[in-house]
Amino acid sequence: MMKYNVTLKVLFACGLIAGTGLRTDVRAQIPGDKADSIAASKIFVHTGFENASPMNWRIDSAGRVVGSLVYDHERFSRNRAVNHFHFRVEAATGTEVTVILENFDNIWNNRFASDLSERSRFVISFDHKKWESRSIEVVPGRRMLFRFRMEAPFAYIASVEPYRVSDLEKMLATIGKNKLAAVTTIGKTAEGRSLEIIRIGNENAPKRLFLRARAHAFEAGGNWTVEGLVQKLLSNDDDAKRYLKRYCVYILPMANKDGVARGKTRFNANGYDLNRKWDKPADELIAPENYYLEQWLQKMIRANKKPDLALDVHNDAGGNLHISRPDGDITDYLARMDKLESLLRKHTWFTEGATKASFRNPGTLGEGFLTRLGIYAAVYELNYEWIKGLNKAPLAADWISLGNKLPEVFYHYFE
Template identity: 30%
Template sequence: MRSQFSGDALVHEAERLGPIHVTTGFEAGAIEVAGVGDGGDIRVSLAADPISGDVQWFFFRVSGIAGRTARIVVENSGRVSRLEGREQVPDCWTGYRPFRSRDGQDWVRCDALYEDGTLTIPVPPGADTLWFAYYPPFPMARHTAMLGRALANPRARLEVLGQTPDGHDLELLRIGTPERGKPKVWLMGRQHPSETMAGYFIEGLLGRLLDPADALGRHLAETCDLFVIPTVNPDGCRRGHTRTNARGMNLNRAWADPDPERAPEVVLIRDRMRAEGVDFCLDAHGDEELPYVFLGGPLEIPSRTARLSGLFETYARAMERACPAYRLADPYPGGAPATADLRMAWNWVAEEFDCLSVLLEMPFKDTHRQPDPEMGWSPARCAAFGWATLEAIAAVAGSLR
């Protein structure tokens, strides 16, 4: 999809070099074009989610830049909102490096400068076409391929919970056989579409869980009843939203009392959870500001118990042993709230089912533990963390009830 001087594409005519195109006409594409200056500045703005107005995610292609000295200038970067209790934490752009690709498939980090509410990304010489993204996209074709690999294992089967507002299937991967006494383990990702690291995390987790040569994966697939929802918000993922679904609803603020019209995805998942039961739940997300992986547990819910606190500590200690990128010393930011927000999935699930429910947050930037100066917290590291997470699940699986 392209148009001249409007919408998701802009054409800047230059007698010698020809037009520059800025395009978002593909899955998850998102940016608004303000103009192209004579000096080569390509001025854009982050696109706001409908109703909520959330801004953060961007994914676009620039072509016609060969032979030019150009910069991407994101003019409304300063509009990004912050969570409470983070006044002492650097904002999302400080220390952040975007991703760039020559083919839309293989991604590298690139430099950027954030000053006075504007993010500037230099365009390197030599290429005529480049893709830019806040984090490497995890397209629905990759989601489908991941499910296809899983379904090659006879222990896995696919269920469709229902349809989203845009008419897409809400897919649940069921692993294992239901038997009395088996722990019910739920794993979810991508309530927030922009947090694509959750897709790579579940891809790594499923890769180990269903690898017949991996003893731990095979053990968990045999002894647990697993429910995996890799993409809770397929509409938002396809549309290129930051945090909301097709109806403008932040699904991770809908769990206490979901509106069937605005958050049908949450209604469908809650109904299925109530029909099956939950003994453990993990909800995977990404955090834009903090340079570390952190976990949240059921520590502030109204019915909190010493049993749940002990289970969370066991889980977190096992995760610490399994992956050096995570440390208990990197806590939930701002300290624990007095009471849990039951609109959030991990809190609602813990309270509803009296179970261990864990929030996982992975960084968009890098980890200050074992940093990678070249790629930061990359899709490969997300997948490796998913692979290692089976160690922590195994540490608590026998004592969840």
């Protein structure tokens, strides 16, 4: 680089650079190892569609796709994250493709915390409908490597089975026609997308449940779970009738819509983590997704309709139920969370358990709702790499099945 700059300075000083001559000379100065490492290829990587991840890519001299994922950054912090990847490889059917992905040096709560391990997976689809989960290798430089054969001219690759804004819109359109449900717009995201609350059941039912999904853009598992839950509650079968006699459900299904639309990993469009800073009211401009949720909650509380339980559904590589442990007497809350945990174990494939007594993550929705609003709340993490209880890597169908079973959990929780 130094030599390149010096050469340019000399050329400028001598007045030797002019017109197209500049471009030729500069190109000649690009270090050989870099220029040679970019090969022409009959493989193209498409990142220009809904929820595709921003990514720089090249084909190296061995013909492999090398994708440099783009970090999602938090405002005024060191935190950055890459968990989401979603792109389309285009090549002739039968082509053997090797992909190397890099930039997994995440910073979480101000410390390095890469999720990349031998347990990491990717999902692949040749029609963006039927997905399969496959294993990966971790190669030096904390990079992910995997190979596959093109079974069609297009191969969609993603970190988890994608759930896009358009998938949500399809569900909302179905719900809109159902007498048991209603969709209300409560505000707008930073980029102006609408934020909806879905209500399922009778507003005057004895108990109320609030669910939020997709505060973090890559965590599609929460949306698939909501799909399954909505499907069950609107099935109008005997179980669904029994559930809705006891409780009414309110759902904010996709808090971080902007991040989902843009194929980002974690933060909202302003670099705000929607599962942090719940110890105080959110700023309307920087975090409208949280601001409008809180406005709606305050309205519910004023109308004597405070939720009796709130769950914030996420994805991580652990799969635990994150119990809040603020200072003060939380004996009753902990007893209720014990009950929730045992019901999850009994009625669903959940086996990962609750976080230990030493675990605290202040500022999450779980802790903020409990301390500021008096709502019993927890963060429910779904392991996006492996479901222990099923002994398999998760696909959308598994999370939908979890969503189908959750209403039974809440029925007994509210007993």
